[in-house]
Amino acid sequence: MDSIIVTGNGPLNGTIPIAGAKNACLTLMPATLLSDEPLTLTNAPRLSDIKTMSELLRSLGAEVTSMQDGQVLAMSSHTIATTKADYEIVRKMRASNLVLGPLLAREHEAVVSLPGGCAIGARPMDIHITALEALGAEIELKDGYLHAKAPGGLKGATHELRFASVGATENVVMAATLAKGTTVLKNAAREPEIVDLVHCLRKMGAQIEGEGTSTITIQGVDRLHGATHPVVTDRIELGTYMLAPAICGGEVELLGGRIDLLEAFCEKLDAAGISVEETEKGLKVARKNGRVKAVDVVTEPFPGFPTDLQAQMMALMCTAEGTAVLEEKIFENRFMHAPELMRMGASIEVQGGTATVHGVERLKGAPVMATDLRASISLILAGLAAEGETIVNRVYHLDRGYERVEEKLGALGAKIERVKS
Ligand code: EPZ
Numbered sequence: 355m356d357s358i359i360v361t362g363n364g365p366l367n368g369t370i371p372i373a374g375a376k377n378a379c380l381t382l383m384p385a386t387l388l389s390d391e392p393l394t395l396t397n398a399p400r401l402s403d404i405k406t407m408s409e410l411l412r413s414l415g416a417e418v419t420s421m422q423d424g425q426v427l428a429m430s431s432h433t434i435a436t437t438k439a440d441y442e443i444v445r446k447m448r449a450s451n452l453v454l455g456p457l458l459a460r461e462h463e464a465v466v467s468l469p470g471g472c473a474i475g476a477r478p479m480d481i482h483i484t485a486l487e488a489l490g491a492e493i494e495l496k497d498g499y500l501h502a503k504a505p506g507g508l509k510g511a512t513h514e515l516r517f518a519s520v521g522a523t524e525n526v527v528m529a530a531t532l533a534k535g536t537t538v539l540k541n542a543a544r545e546p547e548i549v550d551l552v553h554c555l556r557k558m559g560a561q562i563e564g565e566g567t568s569t570i571t572i573q574g575v576d577r578l579h580g581a582t583h584p585v586v587t588d589r590i591e592l593g594t595y596m597l598a599p600a601i602c603g604g605e606v607e608l609l610g611g612r613i614d615l616l617e618a619f620c621e622k623l624d625a626a627g628i629s630v631e632e633t634e635k636g637l638k639v640a641r642k643n644g645r646v647k648a649v650d651v652v653t654e655p656f657p658g659f660p661t662d663l664q665a666q667m668m669a670l671m672c673t674a675e676g677t678a679v680l681e682e683k684i685f686e687n688r689f690m691h692a693p694e695l696m697r698m699g700a701s702i703e704v705q706g707g708t709a710t711v712h713g714v715e716r717l718k719g720a721p722v723m724a725t726d727l728r729a730s731i732s733l734i735l736a737g738l739a740a741e742g743e744t745i746v747n748r749v750y751h752l753d754r755g756y757e758r759v760e761e762k763l764g765a766l767g768a769k770i771e772r773v774k775s
Contacts, residue, residue: 357773358746358760360737362719365604366766372592372610372636373399374425374585376755377662378547380449381524382554382585383407386416386429387456388531389558391580393429398585400424400757402750403447410443410450414457430580434461441467441498447754448477448521454502455482455525458491459532463503468495473726475685481515481522488513489526489533510535510574518543518568518655524551530572531560537572544568545656546615550586557581589615590662591756594731596639597666598766600628601673601739603641606766611637618659622667625649626674648676648713653684665691665732672700672736674713682707691729694722698740719744727755734759738768745773 374397384407386393398404400423408418408427415435419428437457444450444467457464468479479500483493486502490509493502510533515522523543528551530537542548544566552565558581561573587610596616599606600623613620613632620630623639626649631638648671653661661684671678672695682688689709692702697720701712719742724730730752737744746752749772752759760770 355747355775356749357775358734358749358752359771359773360734360744360746361769362738362740362742363767363769364602366598366602366606366738366763366768367604368766369607369609370595370762370766372587372595372608373757375399375547375550375588375590376401376403377590378550378586379404380407381452381547381551382583383411383427383429384452384456385528385551385554385558386411387414387431387434387453387460388528389578389580390432391430393558393580394582395427395429396425396582396584398425398427399588401753401755403449403754406443406447407449410439410453413440413443414453437461437463438465439467444469448472451479451482451521452524454500455486455529458486458502458504459508459529462505462507464500466500466502468498468500473690474688481517481519482525485513485515485522485526485539486529489529489537508533510537510572512538512540514540515542517541520545520548523548523570527552527562527570527572528555530574531555531562531578533574535574537574539570539572540568542568542570543655546586546589554581554583557583587612587615590660592616592637593619593660593663594666594735594756595762596623596630596637597670597735598738598763599639600626600641600646601670601735604766605638605640607633607636607638609636613637618657619663622649622651622659626670646670646674648674648678648711650679652681655684661685661688662728664688665728666735668692668702668709668711669695669732669735671711671713672702672717673715673739676713678711678713680709680711682709690725691732694729694733695736697722698736698744716741718742721745721747724748724751727751731756731759734770738763
């Protein structure tokens with residue numbers, strides 16, 4: 355397993371290109387199952403999760419061709435060979451469950467392995483199941499697989515999610531595009547990745563309104579045609595790299611960055627003393643003056659502060675002036691980066707879903723363990739400003755969601771290298 359070695363090396367300056375969004379691409383790809391015509395995605399990120407989704411779609415009989423160094427994905431599911439999503443692939447990535455809605459819509463059946471828990475939580479699928487049953491699906495759990503069928507096809511319905519689940523919203527929206535009649539989905543998630551999915555489905559001929567709000571209305575159609583669609587900018591990669599100059603000092607321009615994707619996050623950066631300026635190429639970020647100020651954070655569904663930026667924000671708060679309270683309200687176990695940051699000298703108390711961070715002057719490099727995708731990058735951010743060398747182990751987590759980290763941060767003057775093992 356590879357490791358990454360980071361050595362504190364002062365302020366960072368330069369530009370970072372922001373890639374297409376992993377969490378948009380992972381829901382756009384299964385949309386190919388909804389049509390027998392080709393769907394091409396451009397601005398796709400080059401990540402191991404995208405490779406895993408490609409493998410899953412191929413196992414179902416779709417053709418997926420990666421071109422232009424992985425930035426273009428040409429897909430076509432002319433025929434579906436099987437409706438079974440195998441555990442061996444699904445266990446690697448929870449987002450595999452996003453083939454459930456499209457398979458039900460297109461083939462009126464699906465057998466999808468339950469993804470199983472992961473480091474950050476149990477991550478059940480009850481919200482997906484209840485919603486798809488409202489559309490007429492019959493779903494039962496047998497030997498760790500969801501066996502779903504919809505004899506005669508899905509039927510439009512009005513349904514309210516008990517929680518604004520991102521994945522459940524995506525599964526229902528995709529399933530409802532080919533259902534008979536109208537679906538009104540209430541308490542829908544509002545994430546930009548869902549808006550991007552709807553933009554793509556509309557290009558394919560779907561009739562959908564209300565994306566980005568809590569009520570999405572889908573008028574079922576008989577079939578969808580092919581399309582070409584650019585993947586929206588990755589707001590989580592964007593927010594992550596905005597924190598690099600915040601933690602180290604210096605000034606960095608993030609190409610393709612958009613404030614509208616991260617308003618709640620940018621408000622917190624402003625309160626912490628970080629300047630964010632819109633340029634014609636993206637966003638320019640710098641530390642205004644002196645030490646970063648501690649700010650409190652509560653993670654919420656969009657448009658609130660993103661849970662996927664909580665670990666990275668904690669890294670910034672470790673050397674802030676004052677005490678910051680971070681509340682994680684989306685996942686039940688998403689503070690595994692805290693003990694690793696404490697190995698670097700951070701002062702953090704974790705009580706259930708609340709972490710209290712007492713800022714210290716400076717962290718000290720140490721060997722640390724990556725436990726999940728966002729925890730990995732928060733340790734790298736901490737290492738960028740720490741005194742001495744930080745070795746982040748198990749960086750396969752990192753490669754799931756961040757393309758070419760060493761290249762992007764190295765271009766800013768960071769001392770960072772990957773050690774193959
Ligand atoms: C998506 O996961 C993202 N993944 C996650 O990003 C992100 O953290 C999450 O949304 C929240 O924003 C992708 O888009 C591929 P949820 P998803 O359904 O859809 C509970 C990353 O780092 N829940 O909104 O799985 C669930 O356990 C990843 O890129 C149920 O209880 O998130 C969690 O506590 C991590 N029952 C909460 O809801 C269900 O049926 C939010 O889950 C579904 C979810």
